[in-house]
Amino acid sequence: xxxxxxxxxxxxxxxxxxxxxxxxxxxxxxxxxxxxxxxxxxxxxxxxxxxxxxxxxxxxxxxxxxxxxxxxxxxxxxxxxxxxxxxxxxxxxxxxxxxxxxxxxxxxxxxxxxx
Amino acid sequence: xxxxxxxxxxxxxxxxxxxxxxxxxxxxxxxxxxxxxxxxxxxxxxxxxxxxxxxxxxxxxxxxxxxxxxxxxxxxxxxxxxxxxxxxxxxxxxxxxxxxxxxxxxxxxxxxxxxxxxxxxxxxxxxxxxxxxxxxxxxxxxxxxxxxxxxxxxxxxxxxxxxxxxxxxxxxxxxxxxxxxxxxxxxxxxxxxxxxxxxxxxxxxxxxxxxxxxxxxxxxxxxxxxxxxxxxxxxx
Numbered sequence: 211x212x213x214x215x216x217x218x219x220x221x222x223x224x225x226x227x228x229x230x231x232x233x234x235x236x237x238x239x240x241x242x243x244x245x246x247x248x249x250x251x252x253x254x255x256x257x258x259x260x261x262x263x264x265x266x267x268x269x270x271x272x273x274x275x276x277x278x279x280x281x282x283x284x285x286x287x288x289x290x291x292x293x294x295x296x297x298x299x300x301x302x303x304x305x306x307x308x309x310x311x312x313x314x315x316x317x318x319x320x321x322x323x324x325x
Numbered sequence: 326x327x328x329x330x331x332x333x334x335x336x337x338x339x340x341x342x343x344x345x346x347x348x349x350x351x352x353x354x355x356x357x358x359x360x361x362x363x364x365x366x367x368x369x370x371x372x373x374x375x376x377x378x379x380x381x382x383x384x385x386x387x388x389x390x391x392x393x394x395x396x397x398x399x400x401x402x403x404x405x406x407x408x409x410x411x412x413x414x415x416x417x418x419x420x421x422x423x424x425x426x427x428x429x430x431x432x433x434x435x436x437x438x439x440x441x442x443x444x445x446x447x448x449x450x451x452x453x454x455x456x457x458x459x460x461x462x463x464x465x466x467x468x469x470x471x472x473x474x475x476x477x478x479x480x481x482x483x484x485x486x487x488x489x490x491x492x493x494x495x496x497x498x499x500x501x502x503x504x505x506x507x508x509x510x511x512x513x514x515x516x517x518x519x520x521x522x523x524x525x526x527x528x529x530x531x532x533x534x535x536x537x538x539x540x541x542x543x544x545x546x547x548x549x550x551x552x553x554x555x556x557x558x559x560x561x
Contacts, residue, residue: 212493228374268483275494275502281373281486287474288376289395292467294386295374299340299364302347302354307362309338310390316335316455317386320399321366321377323342323519324349325526 213278216269217255227282228295229265231256236265239291326401326448327361334388335455337361342369342380344492344523368492372519373485376475379518379555381440383447385454385464393454393464395474398555400444423533427543433551440555450560463560473559484513488520495527504537511538518554521545 211226220231229236235244249260258280262269268281283290294317298308309317327337338361341350346367354363371377375384375396383399386392435441454461465473475481491506507524514520521540525532532542546554 212489266479266482268479268486270483270486270490272490272494272502272506275490275497275499277490277493279486279490279493281482281484281489282477284477284479284482286477287471288373288477289392289471289474292392292470294384294390294392296390297370297374299366299370302351302359302363302365307338307364309386312336312338312386313390314388316388316458318335318337318399318451319371319375319384319386320337320339320401321342321371321375321380321382321384322339323380323523324353325343325522325532 211280213258213280214276216258216278217251217253218258219254220256223256223261225298227280229283236261238295239293241290327359330452330455331361333455335451338364340364340366340371342366342371342377342519342523344369344495344527367496368489369519369523372517373489376477377519378475378514378516385451387459387464391467392470393459395465395470397473397558398440398443400440400447400558420531420533423531423543427531427533430543430546430551434546434554437552438554439552439557443555443558443560446558446560480513484510484517484520487513491524508538511540 224230228238230238231245231250232242235242243265245261245264249257249264251257259269261267262280265283266285267283269278270281271278294309296308296310298306301307339359341354341364343350343365344367347365350365377396379398381399381401382396383394383401384392384396385394450463454463458464487506488510491503491510494503494506507520510520511524522532522542525535525538525541528535528537534541534544
């Protein structure tokens with residue numbers, strides 16, 4: 211996740227990483243990891259350095275660019291749960307498409323590339 | 326294939342993992358003229374979400390949104406690859422030798438690679454799952470899906486962060502800032518073809534040798550052997 215600031219809203223975190231901040235901790239599918247209360251600021255934002263430490267996420271900075279990148283959680287597998295991570299991407303005609311809009315159908319997701 | 330399986334409850338979603346987005350993916354998509362959702366993933370978001378490291382890769386998801394087969398090579402007749410424009414006509418004389426060697430390696434790959442050998446297994450297995458659902462022996466349990474999912478040690482996650490930053494900076498036109506992040510991503514995920522080929526292709530459309538990166542397509546493919554470019558499917 212590309213960042214210009216180290217404090218973001220819970221919605222921003224959830225939309226990009228799938229981690230949902232709930233009273234019991236950071237949750238993805240059936241997995242919840244307890245968090246100290248200091249992860250959430252007085253303004254209701256997520257303190258990313260503290261969250262990254264708890265979830266074993268890399269948080270790197272490019273000083274020249276003035277940006278950070280938050281990587282995925284580590285120490286386990288690419289999939290934390292068998293529930294498919296949801297995502298929204300544009301289709302080739304510019305319309306946004308959300309994977310979960312296909313609930314009720316089977317889906318074959320195929321990744322390819324032009325290169 | 327989509328016309329046959331869609332009425333039976335399967336939708337196909339194709340996703341182009343292309344940092345340069347629609348402008349590079351569109352010629353292939355237009356040639357295939359898909360009726361299914363055909364998406365563009367400029368940030369390689371799916372690499373990180375699902376653990377994709379090569380293309381073409383397939384993931385099977387059931388009606389409840391549960392993955393029943395995690396990332397694996399997807400030997401499919403989807404058309405996009407077969408309609409790939411032939412770039413060799415336009416290459417300069419000095420790159421002719423590389424193109425000829427690359428073509429020979431690709432030809433070898435089509436003969437000996439697992440993905441070619443596994444074609445006869447994948448499509449019938451897909452039909453079996455579409456017909457039988459959870460009773461198909463190709464629909465894996467959540468435990469097996471997680472067991473097969475790619476391990477993500479700390480260096481793998483760090484590589485993902487560097488790759489994302491590299492792509493972001495590249496798209497902003499800050500190529501000189503992007504390159505070190507791509508190099509770091511390659512070092513941290515040395516078996517990730519997606520990271521390597523994406524970066525190589527932006528430095529040299531043929532993915533041949535450059536001063537920017539240590540590897541190139543031909544050198545790295547020969548290192549592991551064309552037959553090992555794709556892992557074998559575990560469909561038994």
